[in-house]
Amino acid sequence: MRIVLIGFGNLGRALVQVFAEKAEILREHEGFAPKIIAAVDDSGAAVEARGLDMKTLVNLAKRREKIEKYPGAKAGRSALEVIESVDADLVVELTPTNIKTGEPGLSHIRKAMEAGRHVVTSNKGPLVVAFKELDSLARKKGVEFRYSASVGGAIPVISLARRLMSSNEILEIRGILNGTTNYILTRMEEENVPLEMVVREAQELGIAEKDPSLDIDGIDTAAKLLILHNAVLGGDLKLSDVEITGIRKVTPEAIRLAKEAGYALKLVGVARRGELEVSPKLVPLGHPLSVGGTLNAITFKLDLAREISIAGFGAGPMETVSSILADILEIHRSLG
Amino acid sequence: MRIVLIGFGNLGRALVQVFAEKAEILREHEGFAPKIIAAVDDSGAAVEARGLDMKTLVNLAKRREKIEKYPGAKAGRSALEVIESVDADLVVELTPTNIKTGEPGLSHIRKAMEAGRHVVTSNKGPLVVAFKELDSLARKKGVEFRYSASVGGAIPVISLARRLMSSNEILEIRGILNGTTNYILTRMEEENVPLEMVVREAQELGIAEKDPSLDIDGIDTAAKLLILHNAVLGGDLKLSDVEITGIRKVTPEAIRLAKEAGYALKLVGVARRGELEVSPKLVPLGHPLSVGGTLNAITFKLDLAREISIAGFGAGPMETVSSILADILEIHRSLG
Numbered sequence: 001m002r003i004v005l006i007g008f009g010n011l012g013r014a015l016v017q018v019f020a021e022k023a024e025i026l027r028e029h030e031g032f033a034p035k036i037i038a039a040v041d042d043s044g045a046a047v048e049a050r051g052l053d054m055k056t057l058v059n060l061a062k063r064r065e066k067i068e069k070y071p072g073a074k075a076g077r078s079a080l081e082v083i084e085s086v087d088a089d090l091v092v093e094l095t096p097t098n099i100k101t102g103e104p105g106l107s108h109i110r111k112a113m114e115a116g117r118h119v120v121t122s123n124k125g126p127l128v129v130a131f132k133e134l135d136s137l138a139r140k141k142g143v144e145f146r147y148s149a150s151v152g153g154a155i156p157v158i159s160l161a162r163r164l165m166s167s168n169e170i171l172e173i174r175g176i177l178n179g180t181t182n183y184i185l186t187r188m189e190e191e192n193v194p195l196e197m198v199v200r201e202a203q204e205l206g207i208a209e210k211d212p213s214l215d216i217d218g219i220d221t222a223a224k225l226l227i228l229h230n231a232v233l234g235g236d237l238k239l240s241d242v243e244i245t246g247i248r249k250v251t252p253e254a255i256r257l258a259k260e261a262g263y264a265l266k267l268v269g270v271a272r273r274g275e276l277e278v279s280p281k282l283v284p285l286g287h288p289l290s291v292g293g294t295l296n297a298i299t300f301k302l303d304l305a306r307e308i309s310i311a312g313f314g315a316g317p318m319e320t321v322s323s324i325l326a327d328i329l330e331i332h333r334s335l336g
Numbered sequence: 337m338r339i340v341l342i343g344f345g346n347l348g349r350a351l352v353q354v355f356a357e358k359a360e361i362l363r364e365h366e367g368f369a370p371k372i373i374a375a376v377d378d379s380g381a382a383v384e385a386r387g388l389d390m391k392t393l394v395n396l397a398k399r400r401e402k403i404e405k406y407p408g409a410k411a412g413r414s415a416l417e418v419i420e421s422v423d424a425d426l427v428v429e430l431t432p433t434n435i436k437t438g439e440p441g442l443s444h445i446r447k448a449m450e451a452g453r454h455v456v457t458s459n460k461g462p463l464v465v466a467f468k469e470l471d472s473l474a475r476k477k478g479v480e481f482r483y484s485a486s487v488g489g490a491i492p493v494i495s496l497a498r499r500l501m502s503s504n505e506i507l508e509i510r511g512i513l514n515g516t517t518n519y520i521l522t523r524m525e526e527e528n529v530p531l532e533m534v535v536r537e538a539q540e541l542g543i544a545e546k547d548p549s550l551d552i553d554g555i556d557t558a559a560k561l562l563i564l565h566n567a568v569l570g571g572d573l574k575l576s577d578v579e580i581t582g583i584r585k586v587t588p589e590a591i592r593l594a595k596e597a598g599y600a601l602k603l604v605g606v607a608r609r610g611e612l613e614v615s616p617k618l619v620p621l622g623h624p625l626s627v628g629g630t631l632n633a634i635t636f637k638l639d640l641a642r643e644i645s646i647a648g649f650g651a652g653p654m655e656t657v658s659s660i661l662a663d664i665l666e667i668h669r670s671l672g
Contacts, residue, residue: 311624
């Protein structure tokens with residue numbers, strides 16, 4: 001499979017390393033031999049029709065170098081131009097997320113589909129801004145479009161939803177979709193300390209951003225809930241359609257009282273068809289959503305199976321790459 | 337799709353009802369129009385090449401009647417003879433489980449595969465006794481063989497495993513695979529009472545059998561763990577290869593002490609390649625395996641994604657039928 005890789009940050013680098021480490025097993029078990037024929041980041045583009053040298057790419061990845069350091073890379077070449085002109089089967093879009101504009105990922109994905117390339121992405125931005133448009137464009141152009149890693153990181157939540165909805169009606173989706181807030185709430189409970197203290201701890205551990213507002217104000221949860229809604233329940237809702245309450249007002253006392261009554265206090269997104277809400281909610285201890293630490297968890301309410309829940313790590317480069325790779329392999333198999 | 341239904345107990349009856357209730361949505365969304373051309377139970381067989389009348393079948397199901405009551409059913413006709421002689425695409429095997437002999441399901445499945453029919457089953461018996469043989473026979477005959485409902489009921493654990501193992505190495509599988517013991521342990525904790533009292537309660541509620549030993553001695557968990565091992569990790573282990581300790585010796589005090597230390601005491605099956613164990617274990621509260629009530633849960637330990645867990649109801653006719661139907665639809669799509 002001839003692949004163009006757009007984005008060479010944590011995820012792009014981890015993907016290259018996994019391709020190299022698992023080369024033999026992927027070839028033997030799946031008959032899958034990826035060839036990265038172009039890699040692009042904001043420093044430039046490396047293009048080689050016979051495939052870039054994996055050892056060189058892996059070394060760049062390990063040293064956290066930019067693509068301009070690949071021998072023969074061109075500094076001025078843009079991702080859009082490479083996507084259009086290089087003859088690839090698949091474009092893997094892993095640039096940074098912007099949930100307001102969707103860019104630059106949105107333009108990359110549009111261009112890839114227009115050029116008849118399959119697309120795998122982990123980028124929430126384009127999906128938040130234009131899921132319906134991209135989904136329709138993929139169908140029109142007859143290309144595969146997979147985005148498992150955009151919601152729940154390592155958790156194959158979209159693929160699980162597809163299996164469940166073949167035999168069940170999905171009545172509701174509930175999710176803990178942000179590991180940072182789940183870590184914060186878990187630590188507040190364990191240590192009985194206020195939010196600000198735990199946020200500082202999380203920042204020191206690299207779990208929370210310098211500006212933690214996207215997480216603790218519930219925006220990141222809302223973005224993922226929106227993607228789940230539009231992709232699984234169907235529709236074309238926008239981020240502004242989500243009713244959002246974050247966790248800034250949650251106190252250690254509230255968490256303690258909840259626990260005494262047999263509940264955990266969690267930031268939960270709830271989606272029903274046409275209806276989206278993110279807010280702190282009580283989850284019964286012993287319920288599959290009552291997971292701690294940085295875990296994410298999603299519960300589907302169903303007409304036959306009643307409830308199916310899935311949990312795992314929603315972030316981390318290797319965790320996320322496991323979903324990206326599974327998507328790539330599904331496309332590989334669908335091409336037969 | 338031309339279907340032969342073997343077994344008309346809780347599951348067979350629920351499947352017939354779901355086929356009828358979802359007929360329109362299955363036709364529209366999946367292009368799936370099931371025709372039950374034969375239904376067999378221990379009372380006899382009803383066969384009709386153009387398809388049995390669904391209204392009549394649904395009425396039999398609702399009244400919990402046997403197949404002999406279907407107009408024109410033949411009392412003497414055996415399942416084996418019907419499987420061989422009736423020209424079907426798919427045999428759905430839903431007879432009662434016998435984990436020692438695998439019969440009568442084992443002979444039914446062998447006969448179906450020999451005759452070139454695809455097979456869907458929820459029956460643990462044949463899988464415990466002869467997974468490897470049946471898996472090989474299906475490949476040799478070029479037929480599909482699906483058995484999602486045999487482990488975890490409504491939980492699509494096998495299908496999840498297949499997705500995860502495409503990009504991950506599965507290092508270990510841990511599972512709470514028996515809802516009855518999980519209910520018993522949960523109630524012992526809630527009420528601080530000994531096992532025998534809770535077993536009696538569970539029997540009155542229909543959650544535990546009159547002879548609860550298959551559940552509380554860990555045999556049922558071991559059977560499911562064995563199927564997961566052979567189907568997912570690969571191999572040909574037998575029930576006698578599982579080291580089994582049940583929950584008879586678990587006291588309310590042990591459960592209370594565990595809880596005080598932040599753990600739940602659960603009956604857990606652990607599978608590594610070639611190594612199977614069932615025993616009471618401590619699970620940290622807040623871990624996805626620490627689910628309560630009659631829930632089942634399974635955790636996969638993985639090289640990239642670290643841990644993915646799935647939870648849901650492991651029993652109940654409608655819950656289990658949701659897995660059986662999803663398997664049937666996967667075969668329908670694969671025939672494309």
